[in-house]
Amino acid sequence: MKKGLAAGAARQLAPRLTQLAPGLTHSFVREALQRAIHGIGPLPPAAAAAEEQLREQHGNVDKAIREVIENHVLYASIEGFATNLGGLVTAAVVAPANITGLALIQCRMIAGIAHLRGYDLDDPRVRNAILVTVLGEDQVLKMVKRKDLPAPPMAIATAPDVDPGLDRDVANAVAAELIGRVVGKRLAVTVSKRVPVVGGAVGAATDGWTTFRVGRYAGRELRPRP
Numbered sequence: 001m002k003k004g005l006a007a008g009a010a011r012q013l014a015p016r017l018t019q020l021a022p023g024l025t026h027s028f029v030r031e032a033l034q035r036a037i038h039g040i041g042p043l044p045p046a047a048a049a050a051e052e053q054l055r056e057q058h059g060n061v062d063k064a065i066r067e068v069i070e071n072h073v074l075y076a077s078i079e080g081f082a083t084n085l086g087g088l089v090t091a092a093v094v095a096p097a098n099i100t101g102l103a104l105i106q107c108r109m110i111a112g113i114a115h116l117r118g119y120d121l122d123d124p125r126v127r128n129a130i131l132v133t134v135l136g137e138d139q140v141l142k143m144v145k146r147k148d149l150p151a152p153p154m155a156i157a158t159a160p161d162v163d164p165g166l167d168r169d170v171a172n173a174v175a176a177e178l179i180g181r182v183v184g185k186r187l188a189v190t191v192s193k194r195v196p197v198v199g200g201a202v203g204a205a206t207d208g209w210t211t212f213r214v215g216r217y218a219g220r221e222l223r224p225r226p
Contacts, residue, residue, distance in 0.1 A: 029103055029171040029178075033131060036108035037121050043108065047121060050112035061116050061224075068116070069215035072109035076102060077208035099178045106134050106211055110218045118225035119157055124167070129157035129222070131170045135177050136210070137217045143173065153221050181210060 039045040044052075050068055057063035110130045111121055119126045132140060133153045143149040149170075150156065150163065 027171070028100055029131060029174045030167075032100060032103035033107045033111075033127060036104050037111050037127075040104070046108045046111035047115040049108075050115045053112075054116060064116055065113050065219050068109060068112045069212065069219065072105050072112075072215060073208045073212045076105045076211035102181070102207055102211075103134070103174070103178055106214050107131070109211065109215050110134065110222075113215070113218045114157070114222050117222050119222065123157075124162050125159055126157045128163075128166055128170050129153040131174050132156055133218045133221060134174050134214060136214055137221075139177060148173070153218075154223060157222065158225075181206075 037046050039048070043049070049071075050064065053064040053067040053071075054061065057067060107130055110133045114126060114130060115121055119129075121127070130153075132149060135143070140149065140152055144152060150166070151159070156166070
């Protein structure tokens with residue numbers, strides 16, 4: 001099947017996600033960020049986990065950030081593997097879990113990096129910056145150029161005032177981007193290659209790689225604060 005048809009199939013599948021999981025709208029992004037910062041289940045709060053890495057690296061912030069990224073790449077790979085063992089028919093069922101899990105993992109990673117660089121995770125400007133960072137460098141540059149975003153993450157985190165209208169716009173953009181990553185790209189490639197099963201290895205590699213890229217972007221973009 002040609003790539004155009006594959007992409008079309010992925011686009012047709014994407015709307016079913018919100019039907020099967022009504023919470024898969026902009027609100028799930030904010031919920032994922034909240035849980036990432038404050039901790040959920042066996043995962044401690046982002047700042048606490050980052051501080052543990054800082055202790056292990058004897059106070060070296062850059063090494064601690066690398067450890068935070070590596071740990072979350074592993075989490076994302078495991079999550080991607082577990083939620084991608086079915087085929088195209090089951091993708092509409094498991095994709096919401098994959099999208100939500102990826103949002104939580106990447107938000108937690110970026111929040112940990114922000115904490116190590118001296119940012120206040122309770123600051124709404126910093127929270128918006130964390131979500132913008134999830135979009136990835138390429139998407140952020142495009143959105144800033146189109147004026148869909150006022151500025152890159154660093155500028156948003158250090159803006160003199162909080163933009164009340166930015167919260168919903170950022171959450172919507174992140175939700176759309178994560179759905180596009182999980183459904184659009186992965187299923188389009190799978191269908192185009194006539195692979196009947198979205199293998200766990202594909203999910204692990206895709207989610208691990210995107211998490212690594214987002215982590216490296218966060219490390220470059222969120223520069224140290226006094």
